Structures are given as C-alpha cells and as structure tokens.
Amino acid sequence: AVALFISVPTAFLLIIYVKTISQSN
Structure with a gap:
C-alpha cells in the first residue's frame, strides 16, 4: 500500500x- 501511495504520484x-x-523544446 505504501509503495503504491508513493509510486502513483x-x-x-x-x-x-x-x-x-x-x-519547451
């Protein structure tokens, strides 16, 4: 759950x- 919470954003x-x-290019 923590990994998902970090990886998604x-x-x-x-x-x-x-x-x-x-x-920009």
Whole structure:
C-alpha cells in the first residue's frame, strides 16, 4: 500500500515533467 501511495504520484509527476520538457523544446 505504501509503495503504491508513493509510486502513483511519482509516475504522475514524471509524466507532467516529460510533457513540460517536450513542449519547451
């Protein structure tokens, strides 16, 4: 449960980060 609670937000933020970088370039 703890791993899921950590991994889900991390993956979500990672996706946003990648999208932001892609739009910047």
